[in-house]
Amino acid sequence: MLASLVSRLHDVTEGAIRIDGTDIREMSLPTLRKTVATAFEDPTLFSMSVAENLRLGAPDATNEEMARRSTSQPHSSFTTCRSVWTPASASRA
Numbered sequence: 001m002l003a004s005l006v007s008r009l010h011d012v013t014e015g016a017i018r019i020d021g022t023d024i025r026e027m028s029l030p031t032l033r034k035t036v037a038t039a040f041e042d043p044t045l046f047s048m049s050v051a052e053n054l055r056l057g058a059p060d061a062t063n064e065e066m067a068r069r070s071t072s073q074p075h076s077s078f079t080t081c082r083s084v085w086t087p088a089s090a091s092r093a
Contacts (some may be wrong), residue, residue: 003038 004010006017008024016023024032037057051066061069 003040006036007038008032 001010005012006024008029011025016025018024019027019035027035051063054066054070055061058066058069
């Protein structure tokens with residue numbers, strides 16, 4: 001439920017959710033959804049590379065932008081895997 005409130009799939013009925021002091025209802029939905037991402041405990045990855053899965057959320061991102069974004073976040077340790085940017089089917093060949 002909290003994830004649906006933070007992403008504004010549902011609006012809060014009491015109080016406010018703030019990001020850096022700004023009520024999320026004052027943000028445009030595209031801006032909010034570029035700012036906030038939801039990662040569920042059991043994520044679903046499609047039979048594509050990690051980059052292709054990530055690009056589902058940022059379809060216009062270049063490979064360079066994806067690499068920069070992936071190394072600037074706490075999950076950057078996964079980028080050390082050589083096959084992370086190649087499709088799963090190609091890495092099994």
